[in-house]
Every structure is written in structure tokens, then in C-alpha cells.
Amino acid sequence: MKTRIAAIGDLAAAPAGLRLDATGCVVAPGFVDIHTHSELPLLADGRAESTIRQGVTTQATGNCGLTPAPVHDAVREQIKGTMIGPAHGSWRWNTFGEFLGELKAVPKATHVAPLVGHGAIRACAMGFANRQPTPDELAAMRGYAAEAMEAGAFGMSTGLVYPPGVYCEAEELIDIARVVASSGGIYTSHIRGEAGTVVESVRESLRIGREAAIPVQISHHKAAGRDNWGKVRITYDLIQEAARTHDVTYDIYPYTAGSANLSQLVPPWAHEGGPRAMLDRFGDPTLRAKILRDVSDGAPGWNNFFRFDWQDIRFAYVHCDQHRWMQGLSVAEAARRVGRDPGELALDVIRADDNRTMMVNFVMADEDVEFLLPRTESIIASDGWSTTPGGPTGGGHPHPRCYGTFPRVLARYVREKGLLTIESAVHKMTGKPARKLHLDRRGELTEGYFADVVVFDPATIRDRATFEEPHQFAEGIHWVVVDGHLTLDRTVLSDRLVGTVLTPAA
Numbered sequence: 264m265k266t267r268i269a270a271i272g273d274l275a276a277a278p279a280g281l282r283l284d285a286t287g288c289v290v291a292p293g294f295v296d297i298h299t300h301s302e303l304p305l306l307a308d309g310r311a312e313s314t315i316r317q318g319v320t321t322q323a324t325g326n327c328g329l330t331p332a333p334v335h336d337a338v339r340e341q342i343k344g345t346m347i348g349p350a351h352g353s354w355r356w357n358t359f360g361e362f363l364g365e366l367k368a369v370p371k372a373t374h375v376a377p378l379v380g381h382g383a384i385r386a387c388a389m390g391f392a393n394r395q396p397t398p399d400e401l402a403a404m405r406g407y408a409a410e411a412m413e414a415g416a417f418g419m420s421t422g423l424v425y426p427p428g429v430y431c432e433a434e435e436l437i438d439i440a441r442v443v444a445s446s447g448g449i450y451t452s453h454i455r456g457e458a459g460t461v462v463e464s465v466r467e468s469l470r471i472g473r474e475a476a477i478p479v480q481i482s483h484h485k486a487a488g489r490d491n492w493g494k495v496r497i498t499y500d501l502i503q504e505a506a507r508t509h510d511v512t513y514d515i516y517p518y519t520a521g522s523a524n525l526s527q528l529v530p531p532w533a534h535e536g537g538p539r540a541m542l543d544r545f546g547d548p549t550l551r552a553k554i555l556r557d558v559s560d561g562a563p564g565w566n567n568f569f570r571f572d573w574q575d576i577r578f579a580y581v582h583c584d585q586h587r588w589m590q591g592l593s594v595a596e597a598a599r600r601v602g603r604d605p606g607e608l609a610l611d612v613i614r615a616d617d618n619r620t621m622m623v624n625f626v627m628a629d630e631d632v633e634f635l636l637p638r639t640e641s642i643i644a645s646d647g648w649s650t651t652p653g654g655p656t657g658g659g660h661p662h663p664r665c666y667g668t669f670p671r672v673l674a675r676y677v678r679e680k681g682l683l684t685i686e687s688a689v690h691k692m693t694g695k696p697a698r699k700l701h702l703d704r705r706g707e708l709t710e711g712y713f714a715d716v717v718v719f720d721p722a723t724i725r726d727r728a729t730f731e732e733p734h735q736f737a738e739g740i741h742w743v744v745v746d747g748h749l750t751l752d753r754t755v756l757s758d759r760l761v762g763t764v765l766t767p768a769a
Contacts, residue, residue: 265763266714266747267704281749283742285718291689292706293320293715293745294669297696298451298482298514298644300326300347302366302377304656307351309371309760311649313666316736316756317726318692318717320745321374321765322649323700326482327453328422330380332362333407338386344538344618345382345425347524348580348648351655359407360414363764370760372750373649374715376700377764378451379411381421381439382428391537393430401438408442417700417767418449420482423464424456424527426534433467440475447701447767451480458487458626465498469505478510480699483521483646484635487626488571495631499638506640512699514644515635517671519627520730521646522579522662525620526613530557530565538618545614555606571624573598573605577730578612580621580659586612591660591731594622623662623730636672637682642699643672643691652734663733667726670737674725685721703768714747 270277296314302324305311314322324330331350334342335357343350356362359379366375388403389396396404408419421436422428440450450472454464465481472479481502486494505511526534526541533554534541544550557565573595581587589597589612598605613620635641647665650656669692676682683691697706704712717740724739743751748761 268708268710268712268714271708271710283718285741287722288718288720288741289685289689290708290716290718292693292697292708293717293743294318294692295321295323295696295700295702295706296645296668297323297480297642297699298326298646299324299648300329300646301648302375303331303346303351304348304648304650305371305375306366306369307349307655308649308651309369309762310651310654310756311372312651312756313647313736314649315372315743315751316740317667317669318719318740318743319373319669320715320717320743321376321702321705323376323378323417323696325378325380325416326420326451326646328380328382328420328425328428330359330378330383330420332356332359332379333383333387333411335387338390338537341391341537341539342383342386348621349582349619358414359411359416363415367764371762372745372756372760373762374745375762375764376417376702377415378418378420379408379416381419381431381436382425384408384419384439385427385431389427391427391535391540393532393535395432396435401435404435404439405442408439409446412443412446412448415764415766416448418451419443420451420453422453424453426531426537429531429534433471436471437475440471440477444475444477449478449480449699450475451482453482457485458491461486461491461494462497462501465501469501469509469511472509472511473505478699479512480642481511481513483644484513484515485521485627486631487521492628492631495635499635502640512640512642512695513635514642514646515632516644516646516664516668517632517636517676518662518664519629519632520623520625520662521627522621522623524618525576525578525609525622526618528558528576528609529554530562532562542614542618545610551610554610558606571626573609575625577623577660578620579623579661580619581612581616582619583615586615621659623660633676633680633682636676637687641691642696643669643688644696645669657734661733663726663728663730666728666733666735667737670724670739671726673719673721678721701768702765714744716742716744718742
């Protein structure tokens, strides 16, 4: 049974089973994280402590085109190899609906608003082929998208730097997005390039939204690499102009580093055929040499994610025992310690790790973050995932955004820098993402809305997680209420987990 907010106002005389003294605190709707990768971590550990302890009560999962469904036996292992982090769960599902059935069955602390990934849809229809689809394959993709929307997806995400999404053209996305739009869904996109081609990539996403008549959410908007810093002023002008006549927004996290699979630095041609084919190419001396040249210099039609220094790339998750000691170190430092070339070492770790190695990559400018964050079209999001230290999801050296995104905005950009008012910041964490996702009666403290609430101290709230010590909970979040249940009471997390997989509003 879903608990609603019964009344707002002076309730001193009202009967109550529990009263919380929120003197000096902000009472806000539960935060809505519109961009996460928590779909598989929640299957492994539904406590989601890093998420709850920063005030988040609802997570949109399945971003960047990377979802564990739809799937079938011919591509199951390949899709597993594209997922961010360990591929938790039984993987007995095939359809998106079957996957949601398993997600619904596990106890979890937060609500979930799932997206379906274009990458999984394309892989199911045509594998990891580097070509355009046949009419039958495109029809199959439309069918997979329709099934996912019928099952409860809130929209479709794309990851146009990841295989197989990197191989598609805009026309394919427009065609599938029209199916999603017909069911009231949204289009979220890790755009085709966030570095040298960021302006053209934003234009493409706006075109897709316009021609498919679908709301657009640009994921973790940034300009990556020193050569591209400042281009967000150009892209913002494009977004602002489009937003005059179309529903266009973007999400942003309050850090100057991103995180992704380390193999994102490998050129697209080397990914053709899926993760196993890529790893086999690492073992071919001729192809390996070409891969390393392209990683360093780029390739025709592909500018590397950014022009980087290996010192700016840190190992976040390394799963094989042989190389786990590198977690938290830059690739340059790890290579120095073993007397290796950094590029050669990176390929060896990816191969030994079966393509599960993750990185933290320092690519952004503070000035760009501070420019984008307060704009009308921005939404605060983590691009992280739920984790609990010491649990099955609590290893590695993750990006601190998994623990600190929302408190960091309230501490650094509201209290310290004054770039946002507290009201504006909270709206970008609550009402704005709730409306974007078409969440039913969430994102506001209004009578009749569902009782998801966070209470925090604006004077003390802060993030504690750092790049050096990421597994640290935020401070200043006093209480978190999920569906009327006190899920976080000061520092104590309830054993009763009442989160649900949400259904899109009609």
C-alpha cells in the first residue's frame, strides 16, 4: 500500500505515532536521481546505503543505453560484458518485462523508474555488427522497444560512444524513438561525442527529439578535454533555443571527473563483434599496435573520448586478483611501478579483467560545471549507482558521486559558492526530474502525493566521499522517509526496505 501525504501545515494538535523535531532543517521531497546505473547493484544488495544516505528516494536506472534486457542466448554474454560493474543477478530473463519481474521481487530501499537501453535493443536485433540495420532488423528493434514500454519502461536511453550504439545513425534512433514516444516515454542520451564533436552531438540529440516528437534528456552534459572546455556555452545556447518549443533538459553532476568502462578509450572498430572479439584483438600483435596508435592519436571518423594524459585516468574497479592492487592509482602511476608502457598495461588489465575494468577520468573544467549547473534546463543527477560498503556491491574505488552528489551540490554550490538558491537546487533534485520522468504524484510536498521525504540540515549537509577515499557517507541528512516508512533515522538504516518499481503515469 502506498502512503500519501495527508496534511501540510500546523499539525501540533494532530495525532501522530511518531514526531520528528526538524527545527532548523529543510523538509523536502525525496530526491529523484534521474541518471543512475543501479539496476544490477539493486539485485545484489537492495540496501542502497550510498543512495539513501544522500537523500535519494527514487532512481532512474538503465541509462547510457546499457541495460540487461532485452536479451537472448545469442548475445547474453556479450551484453553482460557491456554492463557497468559486475553483472549481478540471475540473468535468467529475456524480455524487459521479465527483468523487471526480478527487480520487483527483491527488497530495495529506493523506488526505481527503469529505462530500456538502445544498446540492448540493437544487440538483440543484430548483435554487435558495425553496419546499419536491415528493414527486418529495424522492425525487430521497434518490437523490443514496444515490449519494454508496455512492461513499464519510462523511456529509452542511448549510449552513442558504447558498442553497439556507436554504430547506429540518427535515422535508426528516430525510428525507434517514435515507438517510445507513442507510449509517453522520454529519450535520454549519452550523446555521440562529449569532446571535439560535442556541439554536433548535441545538435543530433535535439534533431532526434524534434523529429521523433519525444522529450529529450541529455545525459551528464559536459565538454571533455582541455581543448573543448568552454564549448558548453555553445551547446547551452542550442539547448536553450530548442527548449523554447520542445521539452529539452540535461543532467549534470558536481564533479570534474567522469567514470566509465576503461575500454571506452578503445576505438569503435576494435569493439565490432562484441567484447570477446575486442579482447581477442588485443592478443593479435598487428591489431594491438593499431589499437594503441588509435588510442593515442584517434582514428578516421573517431576522435578519442578526449585528448588525455594517462595520469588523468585512474583504475576504479579491477576485478582480477593479479591487478587489483592498482585500484585507486592512475594508469601512469601503476605503469611506472611495474616498468610498463601505460597503454600496453591498460589493454592487458582490460583483457585479464574480461572487459570489466572501470576508470575514473578527469576531463572537465570547474568553470563549465559552474556555468551549466544553475541554468534553467539543468537537473542534478549522480551518474552513479547504489552501493553499501562491505556488501556485494561495496568493493573497488568508485567515483565519489555514488556517495555524495546531492549533499555536494547543497554544500559547495548553494552554501559556499551561492551559485544556486536552496529552493532552486532542491527543485532540480525533486520536482524537475519527477516531471521529466512523468512520475505519478512525486517530487513535491503536496497533500495526496506519495510520502517520500528527506529532512536535512542546510548548515551541516556535506559530502565526505573523495576520489582518494570514496566509501564515505554524506553528513547532514537526518531522516529519509520512503513511502511513509522511516528508512533512515539519523545514522540508522531500517531493515525494512519498501522501495518499489514504479509505473509511468498515464
